[in-house]
Amino acid sequence: MRRAAIVAQVRAETILQLRRGENLVVTLAIPLGILIFFANVDAIKTDYAHPVDFLVPGVLALSVMASAMVSLGIATGFERRYGVLKRLGSTPLSRSGLLAAKTVTVIAFEIVQVVLVVLVGIVIGWHVPTGIVAAVGLLLLGTVAFAGVGLLMAGTLRAEANLAAANALFLMLLFLGGMAYPLSKLPNVIQNLAGALPAAALSETVRAVLAGRAFPVGELMVLLAWAILAPLAAAHWFRWEE
Amino acid sequence: MPPAAAATAISVVGLEKHYGSTRAVDCLTFDVVCGEVFGLLGPNGAGKTTTVEILEGYRQVDSGTIRVLGLDPWRDAARLRPRIGVMLQEGGLYPGLRPLELLRLFASYYDDPEDPTQLLDTVGLSDATRTTVRRLSGGQRQRLSLATALIGKPSVVFLDEPTAGMDPRARATTWRLVRDLAQRGVTVLLTTHATDEAEQLCDRVAIVSGGRIVALGSPAELTRRGPTEEIRIVTASGVSVRALATALGVNESDVRELRCGEYVASTVSTPSRIADLATFLREHDVTLVALEAGHSSLEEVYFRLTAEDAK
Numbered sequence: 001m002r003r004a005a006i007v008a009q010v011r012a013e014t015i016l017q018l019r020r021g022e023n024l025v026v027t028l029a030i031p032l033g034i035l036i037f038f039a040n041v042d043a044i045k046t047d048y049a050h051p052v053d054f055l056v057p058g059v060l061a062l063s064v065m066a067s068a069m070v071s072l073g074i075a076t077g078f079e080r081r082y083g084v085l086k087r088l089g090s091t092p093l094s095r096s097g098l099l100a101a102k103t104v105t106v107i108a109f110e111i112v113q114v115v116l117v118v119l120v121g122i123v124i125g126w127h128v129p130t131g132i133v134a135a136v137g138l139l140l141l142g143t144v145a146f147a148g149v150g151l152l153m154a155g156t157l158r159a160e161a162n163l164a165a166a167n168a169l170f171l172m173l174l175f176l177g178g179m180a181y182p183l184s185k186l187p188n189v190i191q192n193l194a195g196a197l198p199a200a201a202l203s204e205t206v207r208a209v210l211a212g213r214a215f216p217v218g219e220l221m222v223l224l225a226w227a228i229l230a231p232l233a234a235a236h237w238f239r240w241e242e
Numbered sequence: 243m244p245p246a247a248a249a250t251a252i253s254v255v256g257l258e259k260h261y262g263s264t265r266a267v268d269c270l271t272f273d274v275v276c277g278e279v280f281g282l283l284g285p286n287g288a289g290k291t292t293t294v295e296i297l298e299g300y301r302q303v304d305s306g307t308i309r310v311l312g313l314d315p316w317r318d319a320a321r322l323r324p325r326i327g328v329m330l331q332e333g334g335l336y337p338g339l340r341p342l343e344l345l346r347l348f349a350s351y352y353d354d355p356e357d358p359t360q361l362l363d364t365v366g367l368s369d370a371t372r373t374t375v376r377r378l379s380g381g382q383r384q385r386l387s388l389a390t391a392l393i394g395k396p397s398v399v400f401l402d403e404p405t406a407g408m409d410p411r412a413r414a415t416t417w418r419l420v421r422d423l424a425q426r427g428v429t430v431l432l433t434t435h436a437t438d439e440a441e442q443l444c445d446r447v448a449i450v451s452g453g454r455i456v457a458l459g460s461p462a463e464l465t466r467r468g469p470t471e472e473i474r475i476v477t478a479s480g481v482s483v484r485a486l487a488t489a490l491g492v493n494e495s496d497v498r499e500l501r502c503g504e505y506v507a508s509t510v511s512t513p514s515r516i517a518d519l520a521t522f523l524r525e526h527d528v529t530l531v532a533l534e535a536g537h538s539s540l541e542e543v544y545f546r547l548t549a550e551d552a553k
Contacts (some may be wrong), residue, residue, distance in 0.1 A: 007351030018340045019374075083333025087390070090298050090328040091351045094320070 005093050007153060009101035010108075017071065017109065027066045034180050035059045039124045046182050047226065056121040057210050058179035059112050060139060061203035065112040065173060067106055068143045073150025073166045076102075081159035085240045098193065104110055116141070131209035138209065138220075142202035148230025149198070155238030171198035178207075195219075198226040249275045250309075250351065251398050251429035252297060257306035259292050261371060262397065266292040268453035270306070272520035274446075276397075279420060281322045281440040285548050290433040291331055292451075294402050297327050297431065310398055324352060327396035329387050331403050333431075337376040341367050342387050343392055344375065365389045366415050380407040388416060392423070399423060401432040417443055437541040449542070449550040464543050470508035471510045477503045478529035489522035490515055498545075503531070506542055511535035 016019050017023055027051050038044060039052045046054040088098060098177050114136075122128065149169075175181055176190065177199025183191055194200045201223035252274035261265040267289040274280040282290045295301050297308060299315035299322060308315060313322045335342060345358035362368050365385040366530055378386065379471060384407060391399055401420070405413045420443055423430055440447045441461045447463070449457040457464055475486070480502040487507070489496040496508045509515065516533075523530055 003350070005350045008347050010338060012336065012343065012347045015343065016336060019338050079336070081336055082335070083330055083335055086300070087330055087334030090323060091302065091348065091394075092320075092325065093351045094326045183425075226485070 004093070006097055006101050006104075009093065010104050013101055013105040014108070016075065017105065020071075020075070023071050023075070026167075027063065027109065028116065029065045031059045031066060031113065034062065034117060035117060035120055036124065038180060044181055045185065047184070048123060052121060052124055052126045052203070053211065054182065055180070055208070056117065056126050057135070057207035058177075058203045059096065059117050059121075060114060060175065061199065061206055062174060062179040063117060064110060064139050064202065065146050065177070065179075065199060066170065067110050067113060069150035070147035070166045070170045071109075072106055072147055073154045074163050075143075076151060077154035077157065077166075079161045080154060080240065081242050084168050084240070089240060095166075106147065107140075110139070110143065112151065124178065126137045129210045130213060131212060134209040135206050138202065138205050138223070140189035141223055145198045145202070145223060145226035145230050148227070148234050152234040152237060154232060155234060155240075158242060160222075173197060176200065178203040179183060196222060198223060198230075201226065250274070251278070251311060252280075252431060253307075253309045253457055254293075254297070255295065255307045257296065257308055257376060258304045259289075259301065259537060260304055265453055267296075270450075270453070270455060272448055272455060272458060274429055274431055276429050277424060277427045278445045280442055281426045281444035281447045282431070282433045282450050283435065283437065283440040283444075283447050283544060284433075288450040289453040290450055294400050294433055296328065296430065298400050299323070311502060322326070324394065325397045327391035327394060327399040329384075329391040329399075329401045329404055331406070334387055334390070335375045335428060338374055338437070339523045340374055341373050341378070341389075344386065344483055345389055347395045348390045352534070354393060354395060355393050358393065360390050361393060365419065370520060381409055381412040384408055385412060385416065388419065392419075396428065398429045398431070398469075401430065403433055403435070405434070405436070411436070437539070437544050441540045448545050450546060456547045457543065461540050465540050471508070471536070472542070473507045473509060473511045473515075473519075473532040474542070475505045475507070475530070476532035477505075477523070478531055481505075481526060481528055485526070486522065489518055491518065500542070 012205055035055055037057055042051075044051070076085075082219040118128065150166065155167050157165060174178075176186070176194040178199060179196070179199065182198055183204065184193055186194065201219045204219045205223060209216070249461070250273050254273070255271050257263070257267055259272040270289070270293060281291060284290050292301070296303055297310055297315055299319040302316050311325055311386045316323055336505060339347070341362055342358055345362060349355035349358050362371070365388055367382060367385055367389070370382055375383065375386065384404065388401070388404060391401065404420070405416050408416060417439075420430055420432070422447075432443070444461065446458065446460050447457045447464060483497050483499050483505065484494050486505060490507055490509065492507055492509045498506045500506060
């Protein structure tokens with residue numbers, strides 16, 4: 001595979017991502033908005049002395065979900081609808097080349113998101129803890145899991161259905177993912193359901209390592225399972241033409 | 243151009259493709275010579291796109307042997323892709339990119355691409371550089387799609403209905419581009435349901451109907467195969483086929499109505515018959531738009547051979 005092709009592909013994917021206004025709302029405005037709003041408004045009861053200690057890990061997880069699942073999934077669904085994926089299939093750009101370019105683009109955008117969330121967090125009183133390397137590893141694992149979910153939907157649903165599903169899932173997981181609202185405050189039944197989903201698994205593990213608490217092995221197993229199964233399912237069921 | 247005289251660019255032998263119980267392509271056999279412009283002409287659903295997409299490596303054959311530049315499009319896809327150019331029937335362009343951005347992206351996939359700016363000018367889109375694909379007209383998108391097929395300097399180009407939705411000027415530009423390609427030795431396989439396009443552009447044409455080739459040859463050969471003599475009459479308003487046949491002194495079955503106001507009579511155009519026609523037109527106060535005598539047109543051959551599909 002030509003390196004120049006992957007570089008050009010990353011460039012094009014980045015341009016496309018920046019031109020989609022609604023994408024910037026989901027990936028930047030909503031996570032940062034939630035962080036700033038809930039840090040200043042005493043709307044949620046957390047077990048933390050400072051809400052920002054609860055919010056920053058949750059918003060980091062939310063950012064990853066927005067980029068890897070919503071943004072990547074919706075864009076890929078429409079590329080499939082418009083025959084772009086089909087057309088690329090008869091160029092020398094291989095599938096692995098395209099996947100590599102999309103991976104680099106998503107991670108590059110996530111770096112921007114993480115930097116912004118951390119900076120805003122510091123401004124509103126968050127103290128950068130020690131577990132940051134482990135947190136980065138968990139966010140990458142979350143990226144793999146959410147990208148798998150996003151691509152599974154993008155490659156199987158019609159573009160409009162995929163758009164609706166990705167946004168609905170985003171909203172649902174925002175509340176059931178322990179991101180902006182503590183999982184422990186939810187009814188037991190919902191807690192159990194939420195515990196099996198990748199959102200809570202990611203936010204809880206990131207929160208634990210950043211708080212220096214005991215590592216939640218159960219949540220890590222859930223996240224790991226999603227990171228393995230979702231991409232496998234996407235690879236198996238993904239259809240390149242709608 | 244006889245197939246034996248030059249190297250074969252595309253070879254199709256006994257190609258079959260089913261979708262469920264539907265037979266999309268049924269025992270198709272043809273060769274395309276290097277540097278030839280070869281057309282698959284047929285109605286919608288005749289199996290043209292299926293055939294082209296198999297040659298492009300998108301689908302596997304059910305049976306038959308196909309080679310493009312000596313390679314199996316499915317098995318040797320990675321080696322073939324750098325050497326072919328593809329224009330899909332629709333879509334295939336990022337709606338959010340501008341034409342030049344898109345061509346630069348596609349240029350990066352190839353080792354020795356055309357200059358994107360120059361190619362954009364060649365297809366007549368140099369004035370649309372600030373517009374995203376989403377806002378281009380249908381004809382402009384078609385030309386950009388054609389440019390993506392040519393950017394990699396391919397040896398074989400597949401064009402699936404290249405001029406669909408184009409205005410006459412864009413159509414002429416596209417025809418000129420295709421002729422230029424052939425002149426440079428590039429092989430072109432195109433599909434169309436426009437008989438004038440096949441007649442003007444193609445060295446050889448395969449008329450496809452119901453997944454089979456029903457006629458194959460140069461446009462001149464195909465039109466010579468029809469009834470030796472016929473008269474084509476175009477009138478400003480429709481006339482009764484029976485009355486026209488009576489006026490010409492032929493059986494009603496020898497006059498076919500191609501469309502309202504266009505008729506073909508399979509008979510010799512003797513001077514007295516033409517005089518009878520003139521009398522008939524005067525009596526019915528019908529204006530003559532065109533009158534042609536001699537061999538049948540490719541359109542007439544096409545209508546006759548694909549009649550089964552239309553039913």
